[in-house]
Amino acid sequence: MTIPLSWVLALSAVVFGIGVIGLLTRRNILILLMSLELILNAANINLVAFSNHLHSMRGNVIVVFTIAVAAAEAAVGLAILLALFRNRRTVNLDEVREMKG
């Protein structure tokens, strides 16, 4: 039997929601980066699901790109995090307010 599309979309929505809430509520930058990964992967799940549903490979191809970009983004994010920690001895986002106008 096949899993209905709606179930997969519901899963994706839940993962997206967890990611957004994590992004908005947590202060640790490491957790924030993980939340971002969740959001991206929620989108990936959607893409794969529709690809399967529509019998097209396009969605799957995009997902491969997304994963590559996400990996690069995570690498940059972690590098910034590392530099920040070396300078400030903190990974708490509330303590970094250089952009205040």
Added chain:
Amino acid sequence: MTRSVVLFRDLLIPILPLAAFLVNGLFGRWTREKAHWVSVPAVVLSFLLSLFVLKDVLSGVNTYASLYRWITVGAFDVSVGVMIDPLTAVMLIVVTSVSSLVHIYSIGYMHGDKGYARFFAYLSLFTFSMLMLVLSNNLLELFVFWEAVGLCSYLLIGHWYDRRSAADAATKAFVVNRVGDFGFGLGLLLIFVTLGTLDYQAVFLGAKAATNQTVDLLAPFGGKLDVGLVTLIALLLFAGAMGKSAQLPLHVWLPDAMEGPTPVSALIHAATMVTAGVYMVARMHPVFELSPSAMATVAVVGGGTAIFAATIGLVQNDIKRVVAYSTVSQLGYMFLACGIGAYGIAIFHLMTHAFFKGLLFLGAGSVIHALSGEQDIRKMGGLRNKIPATYLTFLIGSLSLAGVPLFAGFFSKDEILTRAFFAGDLGRVLWGVALLGALLTAFYAFRLVYLVFHGETRLLPDAAHHVHESPPVMTVPLWILAVLAVFSGWVGIPLIAGGDKIGHFLEPVFKGVAHVAHADIRLEFWLIAVSVIVALLGIAVADMFYRTRPAMPDKVASAWPRFYSLLLNKWWFDEIFDWAIVRPTRRISEAFLWKVADVRIIDAFVNGVGSVTQQAAASWRRIQTGLTQDYAMTVVLGLLAIVAVWLAAW
């Protein structure tokens, strides 16, 4: 020689001084006290080349060439070019000869000045500009160099710029000339708008065709005031000439210009630049000829200035100012000649005046040099034996200025008087005015001679100690000019057939002018006799006042105290201008332009834009909290909003 070689030779005349200017202007820091080794040879070479040009023109070869197209916009087409005819040739000789002598004289006069190289650079730049002015073949080119000589005049009056009075005088010269040049500029615009060209020959033809056209001056205001187009053009051009040549009421800058070094006064403010107005009127004579009222204006302004400036010259106490007012007066004579159609005579007088007035200024400079800077003639006297070369040459210049027979000034001035006498009723009146002016001229010229060189010395002990004759580098130019101040008049001898060589030489230029037949040779002889008597009378009165009866001047002055004070204060012209123009301008500027227009309107607008932006920014910048999660929240809310809108639409 081929044509192009001749043209190249002609062009070298202005280019050499320009090159000297560039070398001294750019490398003055290295040329320093050797600057004259660059400028003097360049200008002297220009003079020698001018002699070749004169020779060519004498044999009937004129030059007209466009060098390159300068501006071409629609119908507006102006070339840079040269035109050499007898009038230009005379001007070339006058400018290069006086300029050469002044350059040489300056070696001695400016010795040790800290702006030595700068001085020579500007002097050469002036020579270049003046030469280009007389070489121009169209009005725009003339105007450009007209302004260039004005600039050089400004720069050289303000040579000692750290002196407040010199800086003020330079500014005054510039501003007063702006008034005249505004008219000149309008005249050029009017010529271009109505005749469509600025080329001399084309303008003359166009003006002739437009003789009967009128312009309604009050049309924009709904009124009606028709003025002849040609008259308007001529009067506007004459306004420029009045500024440049210091005619009433725009003469006020010239006496103040004496703040500049004396060689500058000799070259620019006596011999050449101030005569540019006369040259321009002579050059544009086909336009002036078409308008009798413009001609009458020129004659009356000239005659009025001639007598007016002479009266001031009677009582001034600064040696250079007396000579300066004399220059204003003599320029008046030249315009008087132009106004009665005697252009050739005007140019003749321009030439003789350049020599004898250049001589008088350089002589005055030599006196000042000998007295270590003293300019007040009340503190001179008895210098005759101490500086004999200066005395003799100054005396020759004064005799020439006074119009004593056989001296250059006699021939040219008497010719003006004679021609005025035969020029109708207005001419007859102006003849009387000019004759009185000649009396005053002879008087003030010899007042100067007696007060400076004769009688008891009134020198301050300090100055008396150092009195010395100027070095040869200064006296040799004086002697050369003295020779010219005698013999340059001999090219225009009246009465004798064939004596008027210069008139004959200039005839091709002024051929369109109706020639006034000399009515009666005996009458002419008597006229000359009258003016000679008047000149001698002036000298005799000066002799009585300042030699035989030294108490007389004070007696006369105290007999008419009001009149004396009027003359001493130069007819209150500066005060009247100050009261009527300068102060109201300042008051309006302060009360309205500054405190209302500038502060309340322009500043208020600009500052208003700034403060509105700042205030808006002050409230809006609060959304930039610096908290990353606030930004993320904004993104999420935006996303939700888009989804909400999308759902609502669906």
